[in-house]
Amino acid sequence: MITKIIVDAVGLVLIVLIAWYFWFSRKKGEAAAVSGGVQEAYIIVKGGYTPDVIIVKAGKPVRLIFERREASPCSERVVFKDFNVSRLLPEGEKVAVEITPERPGEYEFACQMGMFRGRLVAEAG
């Protein structure tokens, strides 16, 4: 009986941890570097986007340079659905995506299947 209670308690704790880790914890973003008039960020694609939250200023052009370092076909495309942009990311090659978020807000980018996700956070300024 006691083992059952312990096992169930551990199970419940695990469930809470899973829910918190995947859904309720916030990720910190990385601010894009500014060079000239363009805000630039370098993103590695391997099992996800690193970094996956990029903070930029709204109204200025943004250049995101993706480099895919894996062969898995899941990540062969990056899609910015709000900008109607999608790019093929050949393995080992740097691919630049240039967009201008006109209004402040969060713009999601993801692989084609939506398994890898990242956010472009445009702040007013």
Added chain:
Amino acid sequence: MEYDEDDDEGILMKVRGVEPVCEMGVPGSVRLSIAGMTCWRCALRVEEALNNMDGVESAVVNLSSAEAFVTYDTRKVSVSELAGAIRKEGFDVGTSCLTMGIKGMRCASCVSKIEDALNSTPGVVDAVVNPASESARVEYLPGLVDADTVEQAVVGAGYAVGRPSAEEPEDREQAARQREHATLMKKFWLSIIIGVPVMALSYPDYIGLGELLPRGSTALRIVWGFMGLLTLPVLLWAGNQFFIGAWNAFRHRSADMHTLIAIGISSAWIYSTVAVLFPWIFPRAELADVFYDVTAIVTALVVLGMALELRARSRTNEAIKKLMSLQARTARVIRDGKEEDIPVEEVVVGDIILVRPGEKVPVDGVVTEGSSAVDESMVTGESIPVEKSTGDEVIGATINKTGSFKFRASKVGKDTMLSQIIRMVQDAQGSKAPIQRVVDRVAGYFVPTVIIIGILAFMAWFTFGPEPQLIYAVVVFVSVLIIACPCALGLATPTSLMVGVGKGAENGILIKSGDALETAHKLNAIVLDKTGTITVGRPSLTDVVVSGGVTENDLLLYAASVERGSEHPLGEAIVEGARQRGLALLKADNFKAIPGHGVEAVVAGRRLLLGNIKLMRAEGVATGGAKAGAERLADEGKTPMYVAIDGSLAGLIAVADTVKEDSASAIRALKGLGLEVVMITGDNERTAQAIAREVGIDRVMAEVVPEDKAHQVRLLQLEGKKVGMVGDGINDAPALAQADVGMAIGTGTDVAMEASDITLVKGSLSKVATAIELSRATMRNIKENLFGAFVYNGLGIPVAAGLLYPFSGMLLSPIIAGAAMAFSSVTVVTNANRLRMWKPREVRG
């Protein structure tokens, strides 16, 4: 070429970038084409940025030609820096790209050495060396430097240049997929070869070893130990992508298929190994059981599924591969009077190119000499070759059939129609259909939810289940994780979309996005612009009615001779009509145009009047019986003109904007799809009705001024309809934008892709029906996939959790779960591939 300040032509030459000046201390000048400038403010921004650069003497940006003319000091600033400045403003510089293979790279420092050598070559904008593929991708300004010079720079740095292993990213992707496929198959064979004996040994009773290996015996424990060792390489090598993928995803606070499989197969292995090594920790002997077969067989099945899926997925994108392979490799350019074969990347705007029969037209341009029939089916989807002669546009990648001709290149590199089509198709294939938003929301929660369900199922079985509780709990936990297939959900929409959009491109239908494709299948009304869509768009001769003593041909001959030099479209139509009948025009004297009435002239000594009834009345010509004929012609939507010879009526000539050959059948097809077809036109009610009757349209919006078309579309939408609008994309832009789906019928190489959701490349109206049919077929396919994926997961997970056990005693083995999961995603991709067989109805016959 020397620089001479007084020589205007010299400056002009340099400004056009024909030959750059690179001598020390001498100002250079260059013309850079700039992409992405949409407004004068953009142009000003670029101009200011360039002028602010140290070393730039003057920079002028021309918005309409999208070019910058820069005069600069070559010692202080380079072209790549100029290009960099333009890029920083957020615009792109018109450049060519070249990928070349590099041999002899042995160290990391080679990369920067080659990159430096390339980047210091004047005219090279950017060079990136990829040591993995042993290639360099060089972006350069074709007017300033050519491929040979770029290669020389690499050779100069001490490396050999070869052909790149694969030229297009798509090709490289293909090669990578093949490698991946080979690896997966190796992993499959290893897992299955180990898995089958391991599975047999897991049930010694079934293979007649029950007496040799009784439960609880040391012999059995030793066999189990061997099984554990055998499956270790399966877990660690064949299954390594699951662990790597799971860890990478975990670091990004996400979870995917890899997470589920990794937890599933490792739980099974760890539990078994604990049972082998420490059987005494289990309170009861039968709990010490092994699941090594689960680890090996599930890995084998899932890896096989991934390999099959990869194979199937690489077929989904055949359309774009076909488009890319259309691109010509070389062009025969005439420079300085000599024919020269050069790579197509080096062709610049203005080059004169010779094309012989059977050859590909390398880039877009205008024919300057010769004539031929050209097969444009690969771009327009029209199977009949098109006649081309001087002044006609030719499209790159089309095939010259019969004769030789020369043409002047007007669009090269990424501006060609083919490049634009490829880019658009790629973008559309990667875009999302709104239907996927639901899936996306589900996908974000799916995997963690499955893990939670797995834990709950474990707890339930452990707490309330039959004995041995722990064994049942482990089995359901592993089964739940393994049967869940997020891939089937995630793949459902994009793969079908990719096939559907590609299929469209093959048929000359360019779909801008998944959104457009999805909306097109919901349309229930379609508005057709009359001029240029239903009709040819310019008047032509339709009727010649004689009422005097002249023959039809004589009447036409006189009328055409009067209009000989006319620039009025009605006059041109008459002249063209006479030409088609093979009439040789006569000389007209004393030509006089009478505004609002018509024209008069003297032809072959006879006085001719050609015009409306007002002209006849003013000249005192009796129109008599011809009046009824004129009214009948007007009722048919034609424009009748009276012809009088020497003061008496000779007959009527009518011209009209004629209906395209296939308009009526196309409209029938649209109605057959259940769409309400509406015609919109600026013409008067009578003319509009006449055309509508001819093509079988019931609803007409006549006398609509161009500005009001969008409003009329809006009114239709207020009736609750999903409205598609078909127009030429130039005059109808606001109406196209207002419509739920705007479809532009393209003409020539200037395809108005931006204004519309769907572009029918130089298409006839029949492609509208094809486009709607295609969108319906694609959406049906997507829905089948989604339905399948949801039903699969929705049924599979509860069954794996053991929901049926209390009622029927049924429990899923983790191995069955693995097989189901492996083949569910293959099924989705295979179903999407079925779309590749889709054919438009007209071809189906």
